[in-house]
Amino acid sequence: xxxxxxxxxxxxxxxxxxxxxxxxxxxxxxxxxxxxxxxxxxxxxxxxxxxxxxxxxxxxxxxxxxxxxxxxxxxxxxxxxxxxxxxxxxxxxxxxxxxxxxxxxxxxxxxxxxxxxxxxxxxxxxxxxxxxxxxxxxxxxxxxxxxxxxxxxxxxxxxxxxxxxxxxxxxxxxxxxxxxxxxxxxxxxxxxxxxxxxxxxxxxxxxxxxxxxxxxxxxxxxxxxxxxxxxxxxxxxxxxxxxxxxxxxxxxxxxxxxxxxxxxxxxxxxxxxxxxxxxxxxxxxxxxxxxxxxxxxxxxxxxxxxxxxxxxxxxxxxxxxxxxxxxxxxxxxxxxxxxxxxxxxxxxxxxxxxxxxxxxxxxxxxxxxxxxxxxxxxxxxxxx
Amino acid sequence: xxxxxxxxxxxxxxxxxxxxxxxxxxxxxxxxxxxxxxxxxxxxxxxxxxxxxxxxxxxxxxxxxxxxxxxxxxxxxxxxxxxxxxxxxxxxxxxxxxxxxxxxxxxxxxxxxxxxxxxxxxxxxxxxxxxxxxxxxxxxxxxxxxxxxxxxxxxxxxxxxxxxxxxxxxxxxxxxxxxxxxxxxxxxxxxxxxxxxxxxxxxxxxxxxxxxxxxxxxxxxxxxxxxxxxxxxxxxxxxxxxxxxxxxxxxxxxxxxxxxxxxxxxxxxxxxxxxxxxxxxxxxxxxxxxxxxxxxxxxxxxxxxxxxxxxxxxxxxxxxxxxxxxxxxxxxxxxxxxxxxxxxxxxxxxxxxxxxxxxxxxxxxxxxxxxxxxxxxxxxxxxx
Numbered sequence: 001x002x003x004x005x006x007x008x009x010x011x012x013x014x015x016x017x018x019x020x021x022x023x024x025x026x027x028x029x030x031x032x033x034x035x036x037x038x039x040x041x042x043x044x045x046x047x048x049x050x051x052x053x054x055x056x057x058x059x060x061x062x063x064x065x066x067x068x069x070x071x072x073x074x075x076x077x078x079x080x081x082x083x084x085x086x087x088x089x090x091x092x093x094x095x096x097x098x099x100x101x102x103x104x105x106x107x108x109x110x111x112x113x114x115x116x117x118x119x120x121x122x123x124x125x126x127x128x129x130x131x132x133x134x135x136x137x138x139x140x141x142x143x144x145x146x147x148x149x150x151x152x153x154x155x156x157x158x159x160x161x162x163x164x165x166x167x168x169x170x171x172x173x174x175x176x177x178x179x180x181x182x183x184x185x186x187x188x189x190x191x192x193x194x195x196x197x198x199x200x201x202x203x204x205x206x207x208x209x210x211x212x213x214x215x216x217x218x219x220x221x222x223x224x225x226x227x228x229x230x231x232x233x234x235x236x237x238x239x240x241x242x243x244x245x246x247x248x249x250x251x252x253x254x255x256x257x258x259x260x261x262x263x264x265x266x267x268x269x270x271x272x273x274x275x276x277x278x279x280x281x282x283x284x285x286x287x288x289x290x291x292x293x294x295x296x297x298x299x300x301x302x303x304x305x306x307x308x309x310x311x312x313x314x315x316x317x318x319x320x321x322x323x324x325x326x327x328x329x330x331x332x333x334x335x336x337x338x339x340x341x342x343x344x345x346x347x348x349x350x351x352x353x354x355x356x357x358x359x360x361x362x363x364x365x366x367x368x369x370x371x372x373x374x375x376x377x378x379x380x381x382x383x384x
Numbered sequence: 385x386x387x388x389x390x391x392x393x394x395x396x397x398x399x400x401x402x403x404x405x406x407x408x409x410x411x412x413x414x415x416x417x418x419x420x421x422x423x424x425x426x427x428x429x430x431x432x433x434x435x436x437x438x439x440x441x442x443x444x445x446x447x448x449x450x451x452x453x454x455x456x457x458x459x460x461x462x463x464x465x466x467x468x469x470x471x472x473x474x475x476x477x478x479x480x481x482x483x484x485x486x487x488x489x490x491x492x493x494x495x496x497x498x499x500x501x502x503x504x505x506x507x508x509x510x511x512x513x514x515x516x517x518x519x520x521x522x523x524x525x526x527x528x529x530x531x532x533x534x535x536x537x538x539x540x541x542x543x544x545x546x547x548x549x550x551x552x553x554x555x556x557x558x559x560x561x562x563x564x565x566x567x568x569x570x571x572x573x574x575x576x577x578x579x580x581x582x583x584x585x586x587x588x589x590x591x592x593x594x595x596x597x598x599x600x601x602x603x604x605x606x607x608x609x610x611x612x613x614x615x616x617x618x619x620x621x622x623x624x625x626x627x628x629x630x631x632x633x634x635x636x637x638x639x640x641x642x643x644x645x646x647x648x649x650x651x652x653x654x655x656x657x658x659x660x661x662x663x664x665x666x667x668x669x670x671x672x673x674x675x676x677x678x679x680x681x682x683x684x685x686x687x688x689x690x691x692x693x694x695x696x697x698x699x700x701x702x703x704x705x706x707x708x709x710x711x712x713x714x715x716x717x718x719x720x721x722x723x724x725x726x727x728x729x730x731x732x733x734x735x736x737x738x739x740x741x742x743x744x745x746x747x748x749x750x751x752x753x754x755x756x757x758x759x760x761x762x763x764x765x766x767x768x
Contacts, residue, residue, distance in 0.1 A: 023682050023685070026689070027685065030689045037693050091733075092729065092739045093739050110553045111553075112553075118557060119560065120558065125563050127564060130561055134559050137557050139528065141556070142535075148553045148555070149552060166504070167541075169504075171455075171530055171534035172504060172506035173508075176510050176511070177523070178511060188519075205684075212679070212680070292413070295681075296588075296589070296680065297410050297413035298680075299592060300584075300589075304416050308580065308584075312428055313432075326430060330427060344483075351482075
């Protein structure tokens with residue numbers, strides 16, 4: 001490998017990038033821009049569930065019960081309705097996601113010491129949301145039951161309802177949220193966004209960068225020159241790895257200072273991991289570029305093999321533990337998930353190479369395989 | 385030159401045919417379009433479930449009494465999976481650090497005897513919340529289990545005072561899930577993935593097809609031909625829409641229905657018409673993008689800039705009502721925001737135009753607006 005030829009290819013590629021002003025702005029502006037949008041915009045919590053109440057009882061107790069939902073930040077009250085049949089169209093139009101039907105004799109039965117059943121109709125279109133809603137309803141019912149019970153039992157026990165209320169819950173659960181005490185979505189999100197955004201953009205830039213030469217025919221200059229294919233590929237890919245690194249660092253700084261995520265781990269280790277990951281992302285683009293001959297195909301293929309999987313299989317939206325075997329295999333095959341582990345470890349857990357050498361090794365192997373494949377499949381003597 | 389309607393239509397027909405030929409000759413592109421509409425949806429649909437499943441936990445049981453075992457027994461599948469017993473605190477912490485376990489349940493000594501005596505006691509749960517969604521789901525389920533356990537223990541004691549035959553008041557939850565009665569995730573993920581594919585291709589393909597003409601210079605031929613901007617742009621959109629609708633058909637009848645048994649409760653005709661309108665509206669965005677970019681690398685970046693927020697924030701993976709208001713307003717210009725209601729409405733809810741007209745209106749208005757902007761900018765972009 002002749003270093004002066006490599007640097008010539010780098011210089012040529014870099015000049016091309018820098019002279020395309022819009023491209024340059026986009027390459028450095030899009031990742032931080034998206035980081036801002038997602039960091040501030042993505043709220044994974046299920047809150048403000050729009051709902052209505054049908055109250056067939058209309059007693060002070062049923063109103064008290066209804067207020068448990070109305071006052072909750074998890075629910076967004078859209079009003080009482082008279083007729084149960086309206087629920088059908090309201091859910092159909094997506095005006096509400098749940099409806100609570102308080103039966104007749106709600107307060108009478110409870111005062112008599114009988115159990116009542118409150119019906120909840122939930123829009124099951126999005127199963128996770130429906131299940132979380134069910135959980136909220138069950139929690140409110142549980143708490144209300146405890147209150148009613150303590151009033152009821154206080155007569156037998158001859159103790160005030162408040163102390164019975166305490167006796168009904170003899171086990172206290174001390175919950176400790178590790179690594180992310182405030183359960184902040186942003187904290188857990190911002191570091192992973194680095195992983196996601198680097199998977200979205202550098203592969204595309206690299207793939208299009210190489211295929212552009214094919215499509216325009218300027219690659220013939222390379223075919224006919226003394227530059228070896230290794231030198232060409234290294235020179236071609238380096239500027240994109242550099243761009244990915246800069247983006248990674250900007251995103252890292254944003255996660256730290258704009259989103260306030262704690263960085264507990266070692267900076268050196270993080271930098272090494274970032275470099276290998278950047279090489280992986282560029283390597284994906286390189287491999288795609290070998291197979292396709294048009295830039296349109298390059299864009300579509302990189303989006304399908306890198307952007308969509310990185311959203312779905314990296315654990316950012318969907319927890320890895322609930323993936324089926326095929327999806328888990330895909331997740332482990334893609335570099336995104338390994339880097340996500342490193343990012344989580346460095347940011348929130350404050351663990352270093354002793355714990356994270358596995359994912360780092362996986363990334364290293366991944367990069368090596370990508371570049372070896374790209375190198376052996378790229379040829380200066382194309383058929384046709 | 386005054387051309388009759390017949391000529392105009394013929395010209396557009398020829399151009400549409402040209403687009404289709406160009407598109408279908410790109411073998412790699414076609415392979416991946418087909419992959420996107422079939423395998424990609426299959427893998428996502430069969431592998432991904434957004435639920436808490438098999439969350440592994442380790443127990444530190446310092447009590448070893450029937451009561452502590454009863455509590456542990458309640459943490460069972462499908463949500464939780466017992467992954468071992470460990471009393472050493474340092475080892476427990478390192479398990480959390482390595483991510484080999486997600487929860488640690490610690491039961492203190494004398495837990496069972498305290499309960500029997502009627503004293504209040506506490507258990508501790510450490511939850512790994514690096515992923516805040518998963519963490520809060522696990523914490524929620526665990527909290528519910530401990531409350532149920534504690535209530536049942538308390539009631540056992542209360543029965544001693546009240547006599548065993550007495551009925552106790554309480555509120556039961558009777559949930560009814562509509563449109564997806566078993567809460568199966570099998571439907572949600574593949575349908576969402578199908579929408580992702582449609583959206584990606586309908587923005588990208590027209591934009592890329594237009595910019596390629598600019599990049600290669602063939603747009604000059606189009607500009608000197610007797611075609612107006614509408615006649616140049618529309619055939620591209622028609623061709624891409626045709627390809628996408630074929631993909632959708634393959635996907636519905638080849639993957640969604642036979643493999644995932646996704647119901648189709650509404651009208652096929654309405655679905656196809658509205659999907660075509662959606663593709664047109666999204667393609668309008670693609671055309672606007674094509675008027676501000678000069679090469680395909682720029683197209684790729686701008687498309688990602690629009691596409692990534694659209695896919696993540698329109699209300700599929702993340703509930704729209706939980707997002708900040710600014711984002712909710714911004715998403716009113718995302719065609720996907722309206723299309724989600726259309727697809728789920730027709731497929732799962734079986735509703736018709738009478739319910740969906742607002743979404744359809746949104747799509748049409750949006751599509752018309754972006755097309756107009758695209759057309760206005762078309763000529764101007766060459767006035768360098």
